Amino acid sequence: xxxxxxxxxxxxxxxxxxxxxxxxxxxxxxxxxxxxxxxxxxxxxxxxxxxxxxxxxxxxxxxxxxxxxxxxxxxxxxxxxxxxxxxxxxxxxxxxxxxxxxxxxxxxxxxxxxxxxxxxxxxxxxxxxxxxxxxxxxxxxxxxxxxxxxxxxxxxxxxxxxxxxxxxxxxxxxxxxxxxxxxxxxxxxxxxxxxxxxxxxxxxxxxxxxxxxxxxxxxxxxxxxxxxxxxxxxxxxxxxxxx
Amino acid sequence: xxxxxxxxxxxxxxxxxxxxxxxxxxxxxxxxxxxxxxxxxxxxxxxxxxxxxxxxxxx
Numbered sequence: 001x002x003x004x005x006x007x008x009x010x011x012x013x014x015x016x017x018x019x020x021x022x023x024x025x026x027x028x029x030x031x032x033x034x035x036x037x038x039x040x041x042x043x044x045x046x047x048x049x050x051x052x053x054x055x056x057x058x059x060x061x062x063x064x065x066x067x068x069x070x071x072x073x074x075x076x077x078x079x080x081x082x083x084x085x086x087x088x089x090x091x092x093x094x095x096x097x098x099x100x101x102x103x104x105x106x107x108x109x110x111x112x113x114x115x116x117x118x119x120x121x122x123x124x125x126x127x128x129x130x131x132x133x134x135x136x137x138x139x140x141x142x143x144x145x146x147x148x149x150x151x152x153x154x155x156x157x158x159x160x161x162x163x164x165x166x167x168x169x170x171x172x173x174x175x176x177x178x179x180x181x182x183x184x185x186x187x188x189x190x191x192x193x194x195x196x197x198x199x200x201x202x203x204x205x206x207x208x209x210x211x212x213x214x215x216x217x218x219x220x221x222x223x224x225x226x227x228x229x230x231x232x233x234x235x236x237x238x239x240x241x242x243x
Numbered sequence: 244x245x246x247x248x249x250x251x252x253x254x255x256x257x258x259x260x261x262x263x264x265x266x267x268x269x270x271x272x273x274x275x276x277x278x279x280x281x282x283x284x285x286x287x288x289x290x291x292x293x294x295x296x297x298x299x300x301x302x
Contacts, residue, residue: 016300036269069272073265073268074265076253077261077264077265077268077283078254078255078261079255080255080259080264080287081254081255081256081259081261081264082255082256084256084257084260084290084291084294085251085255085256087291087294087295088294088295088298089298091298091299092295092298092299092301093300110270121252122265125252125255126259130257143296170250190287190291194287196282196284196288197264197267197268197283197287198279198280200268200272201267201268201269201271201272201276201279201283202271202272202275202277202286203271203276203277203278203279203280203283204277204280205280215284218284219291222288222291222292222295225292226292226296226299229296229299230299233299233300
């Protein structure tokens with residue numbers, strides 16, 4: 001018989017895991033654009049395995065001896081930095097979309113070969129970083145209530161549901177232009193990374209978790225501005241801007 | 244090139260942006276600056292703008 005307290009812990013872990021798992025799914029979708037679904041799925045599976053090993057072997061010492069703010073700051077800034085690369089590439093490609101589409105077939109093939117290992121690496125890093133956050137959520141709930149099994153069950157159920165939902169819509173996501181998926185994933189990573197960094201610095205954040213939405217809007221505006229500036233630049237220096 | 248690739252993998256992206264934000268978080272935390280969002284947000288937008296402009300200038 002499941003007690004009310006255990007159910008409350010499981011539901012809390014479930015709800016807290018959903019955004020992290022969804023973020024990991026978006027990163028895997030964007031990575032699959034980079035070099036194909038198979039390498040991205042391989043990277044994601046390795047990421048899940050690495051998180052499971054890390055959580056089982058080092059989870060408790062990590063939670064006990066490393067302050068949560070330190071981990072949150074490192075994970076947040078890592079996510080921010082990870083998103084920064086995709087954001088810059090997306091801004092560049094959107095501002096030079098015509099020149100990009102004019103690349104030769106050989107260039108596309110060469111890029112694809114390099115991109116397969118890159119896609120696996122990106123999916124691995126995305127799943128691993130988000131997975132560390134999920135491990136911390138589980139540990140913090142388990143430490144507060146001493147109901148480890150309930151916290152693990154709630155988080156695992158959320159991760160499985162998000163993975164199933166992501167697998168269902170992955171086909172549709174892969175039909176979207178690569179640059180748009182990457183731009184969306186990078187905006188999400190930048191805004192969640194900034195939010196974690198602000199939380200780690202103990203700043204007053206109006207709206208708490210909901211502050212991620214205005215942050216995302218801020219980065220969308222930066223992207224629009226960067227694309228406009230890039231197009232102006234490409235127009236005034238047409239030869240310099242051609243890849 | 245190998246070292247720059249290593250740092251990029253280890254830090255998720257360019258080291259300068261990682262350490263800039265880390266220094267900002269440490270400083271704001273040390274200052275107990277609850278108002279620190281007015282520093283952190285423009286700083287992170289500036290970091291993004293700088294990196295994007297570097298990418299846009301690439302040949």
